[in-house]
Amino acid sequence: MKDKRLVIYAVISVVLLLSPLFLNAYWVDVLNNVGLYTILALSLNIILGHAGLFHMGHAAFYALGAYTTAIINTTYHIPILWLLPVSGLVAGLAALVVARPIIHLRGDYLLIVTIGFVEIVRIALVNNVFGITGGSNGIFGINRPILFGWKINKPWEFFYLIWGFAAVTIFLFNRLENSRFGRALNFLREDDVAAEGSGINTAHYKLIAFVIGAFWAGMVGNIFAAKMTIIAPESFNFWESVVLFMIVLLGGRGSIRGVILGAFLVLGLPEIFRQFATARMLIFGAFMVAMMIFRTEGILPPLPRKYPIAKMLGREGSA
């Protein structure tokens, strides 16, 4: 069973890796967007899927990362990829400051506060706050990234940058999921009080989840800025946050493979439905309702955690 699954993953990865060879630039670009949203949705998955915090403002952190990169790059000409951790830090720091006072809010109250936050960020960007965001026109003239002397310019080059980053993300988040930290998040998602009673500092863990998710979204913002070379506030409106929210829930909360599939569906289906022209979003909406009715937990919900006794005993014996 497990081998079969590995084979499927391997086949999908190989097909994806080779896809720029047989797809035209348009579809490669679609895949690039899918890749960016995959990484963003995976970072939201830490907050929404694992910690169970209703967070509908993820686009705000994405925006902060993109604008950090854009402003520093256009004024000081620091290479894009050096700014990757800087963007992450700015977004993570913002998450820390914003989430600190609101982390104790109950589900739906937290939801509206995060929506409010993403709107405040967008309005601040539109109003050219501190005179550095370029107002509603945004910022243009962002440099292309250079990786080991190779200038990344064409869609297929970005494809490998983005999906390489996605692969790293998947690996790291998978480790995180199976760590003590990941288990603690799942525990407090299922039962806040019991988790607190078992010695988990819930507020602390929730805050860390928030900061990790925001840090990652900030880094995606960096790549997005480099890919577009122009960024404007409208790329980071509330609707983007809703799309990310839908990806996580449609794919399966707390499941990496589910979230990846979700990103492909939410971004890919409207492209495939293009033949229905103006009716495509109508069909897409109906599809979402139907999907939720038939697969309530998402399309690929997480597999139950397994703890093989023999393995655990063996480890204990050797220790």
Added chain:
Amino acid sequence: MELFIQQLTNGLAVGGIYALIALGYTMVYGVLKLINFAHGDLFTIGAYLGLTLLTTLGLTNYLGPFGVVIVLALMVMGLVAIVGAALERVAYRPLRQSHRLSAVVSALGASIFFQNAVMLIYGARYKVYPHDILPRTAIHIFGLDIPLIRLLMLLTSIVMMIGLYLFIQRTKIGTAIRAAAIDQGAAKLMGINVDRVIMIVFLIGPALGGAAGLMVGLYYGQINFTMGWLYGLKAFTAAILGGIGNIPGAMVGGLLLGVIEAMGAAYISIAWKDAIAFCVLIIILIVRPTGLLGERVAEKI
């Protein structure tokens, strides 16, 4: 002072609309613990249905201006209520036993569906309401000219809110709705048909939202298929501000949000209007985590 009173009445009129929409959110939330993200689109449908009925039925030939508006409002409310009940039946009832977030995604899907359905039927451009329906006169109070329609809007929303409040507090069905909101299981044991209560909630909420849509059409004169999203968001904010699930809370929250926005636009900055509203919301929630009138829920241990 003149600016203050103008902005106050304007804020209250817009706030009345927010309150009517917020009531739909809060009633559904009270019974189902579901944020009905498609509610804003029911409001849009109300505005468009109002326009269609107004231009096709030719009511103005038979009735005076107020008669037209009353008949129109009743028809719009009835039709939107049917759409709302159908929405509940198709998109929410199958998900009643599942995780809350699943229903949220279903609601978002329904919202996309409605928004695009309206766009396909009516087109993506702004639609203009006939502007000779209601008299565009102003009333002279305290040396100020206040548009009549603004006062009428406020009055209408307040009348509807009082009507709803009395319905919820005084009638048998209202009692059943309150009981189902407190504890569905216990309500069932007391012989309340909870399915029917939920259906009634999904008739009343959308009816009020549809009426609000008609009022926006008559007040601003133009409507668009995406407007439900922004009004829905504002009304949801209002519902949270007052304490979601709490009916007087939605009314207070709506009116308050309208006034905050109008005052913010007048005295601080019009470009920051929406940001000011959200900032006030966040500050209120930090101080009172369950909204202004929301009851403090003790953590169950």
